[in-house]
Amino acid sequence: MNYQPIIGLEVHVELATKSKMFCGCPVEHFGVTPNIHTCPVCLGLPGALPVPNKKAVEWTILLGLTLGCKVNKESKFDRKNYFYPDLPKGYQISQYDEPIAVDGELRIKNYELRDRIIRIRRVHLEEDTGKLQHAEINSEKVSLVDFNRSGVPLVEIVTEPDFRSIEEVDIFLKKLQRIIRYLGISGADMEKGSMRLEPSISISASRKPLQDLVLQRPSPLPPYRVELKNINSFRFVRKALEYEIKRQTEMLRTGVQPLQQTRGWSETKNETIPQREKEEAHDYRYFPEPDIPPMRFTSDQVSVIRDQISELPDAKSARFVKQYGITDYAATILTDDPAMAIHFETAVQLLKPEQSFLVADLANWLINKRVDLSGTTPAELVIQVTKSKEATDIDQNELDKIITEVVGINKKAVTEYKLGKEPALMFLVGQVLRKVKADPRLVKELLKEGLLHE
Ligand code: ZN
Ligand code: MN
Numbered sequence: 001m002n003y004q005p006i007i008g009l010e011v012h013v014e015l016a017t018k019s020k021m022f023c024g025c026p027v028e029h030f031g032v033t034p035n036i037h038t039c040p041v042c043l044g045l046p047g048a049l050p051v052p053n054k055k056a057v058e059w060t061i062l063l064g065l066t067l068g069c070k071v072n073k074e075s076k077f078d079r080k081n082y083f084y085p086d087l088p089k090g091y092q093i094s095q096y097d098e099p100i101a102v103d104g105e106l107r108i109k110n111y112e113l114r115d116r117i118i119r120i121r122r123v124h125l126e127e128d129t130g131k132l133q134h135a136e137i138n139s140e141k142v143s144l145v146d147f148n149r150s151g152v153p154l155v156e157i158v159t160e161p162d163f164r165s166i167e168e169v170d171i172f173l174k175k176l177q178r179i180i181r182y183l184g185i186s187g188a189d190m191e192k193g194s195m196r197l198e199p200s201i202s203i204s205a206s207r208k209p210l211q212d213l214v215l216q217r218p219s220p221l222p223p224y225r226v227e228l229k230n231i232n233s234f235r236f237v238r239k240a241l242e243y244e245i246k247r248q249t250e251m252l253r254t255g256v257q258p259l260q261q262t263r264g265w266s267e268t269k270n271e272t273i274p275q276r277e278k279e280e281a282h283d284y285r286y287f288p289e290p291d292i293p294p295m296r297f298t299s300d301q302v303s304v305i306r307d308q309i310s311e312l313p314d315a316k317s318a319r320f321v322k323q324y325g326i327t328d329y330a331a332t333i334l335t336d337d338p339a340m341a342i343h344f345e346t347a348v349q350l351l352k353p354e355q356s357f358l359v360a361d362l363a364n365w366l367i368n369k370r371v372d373l374s375g376t377t378p379a380e381l382v383i384q385v386t387k388s389k390e391a392t393d394i395d396q397n398e399l400d401k402i403i404t405e406v407v408g409i410n411k412k413a414v415t416e417y418k419l420g421k422e423p424a425l426m427f428l429v430g431q432v433l434r435k436v437k438a439d440p441r442l443v444k445e446l447l448k449e450g451l452l453h454e
Contacts, residue, residue, distance in 0.1 A: 008161035022050030029148035042151035044088030056153035064101025086130035099124035347378035
């Protein structure tokens with residue numbers, strides 16, 4: 001038998017709007033005094049009426065479009081009923097059968113550099129819950145509720161079960177996080193809980209070769225799936241999935257079918273722990289939210305939002321390589337953080353034509369020196385890099401001496417260059433630069449000149 005993990009993801013992202021999803025309270029809740037950002041609406045007091053946040057709706061459309069989704073012309077909110085102390089209304093306003101966006105995809109390259117398409121099933125909008133804090137007061141164990149987070153706009157992104165390895169999950173999540181940060185709609189910060197992950201995993205046991213299982217979508221899917229909750233870092237996603245792959249595979253090997261259930265990750269025990277048997281949609285008794293009219297989007301409204309999609313990380317990285325001649329590696333790091341990318345480009349534009357050779361140095365400086373972006377303007381950056389180059393500038397005589405020396409011991413390259421082979425010149429430049437730190441362009445010119453007169 002071959003055992004192949006089949007993984008899908010639910011990702012919750014808090015939107016960085018000014019106010020909450022259905023009221024005017026501020027969205028800040030991390031490290032804030034408990035229960036100060038609350039009102040009758042987000043406390044679920046009787047008679048309070050929700051009013052949807054327009055920006056949150058627009059940003060959900062924006063994210064949906066960026067993920068290649070189709071925006072539904074009509075969309076509505078529904079009540080998802082369940083009881084938990086952090087949910088004051090006894091239901092969460094969410095979206096059930098008419099989400100804002102559906103049927104998208106995100107392409108990733110896995111570690112074997114194989115192209116993989118991860119289908120996005122839906123992108124919908126809902127509200128966050130309050131937060132429980134378990135504490136001890138006067139040696140009594142208590143649970144406290146903080147409603148600052150209650151009603152913060154939350155986007156839920158649901159993928160199809162298209163992941164075949166933990167690596168693919170990892171690559172996808174990092175790419176998604178970058179996209180969200182680029183759009184400027186959320187910090188997508190796992191430590192602060194503004195990005196939260198719920199992978200679901202099952203194992204497909206089959207006599208087919210593993211290669212087929214990876215490339216094809218197994219049908220039928222395994223008859224069970226395990227949903228993992230409470231995972232707040234990329235590292236724990238990896239560990240929880242590793243644990244589940246092992247646990248489920250061992251069960252299947254001994255002929256036992258794993259149960260359909262929800263499990264949580266325990267940091268202290270380093271294992272997943274069963275929480276409850278998986279509930280079905282009908283357990284939530286979804287029904288349309290009667291206090292909010294359905295939404296209708298015209299094609300014009302959608303295309304105005306589509307026009308707001310800025311250059312995304314992959315495209316920017318490719319452009320940096322092409323336009324500025326920096327390495328793939330440098331471009332990827334520079335574009336990882338949109339603020340760093342802007343700093344780099346602004347600084348490059350400040351270079352005088354004769355300084356254009358400094359582009360790579362600027363990139364390296366930003367990457368290696370961990371420049372404090374808020375405390376250093378692009379102009380200051382250019383000055384710093386220029387100075388650092390001057391400091392290493394060596395005496396002209398010294399450079400001439402080294403060039404003569406290199407030309408003297410690399411007769412073959414010299415002959416090749418004279419026969420018209422340009423790469424030979426670059427080889428000689430490289431040999432000089434191995435011995436001394438200098439501007440490659442200057443070295444090239446000096447070499448050319450020297451070889452003319454040889
Ligand atoms: Zn409120
Ligand atoms: Mn949700």
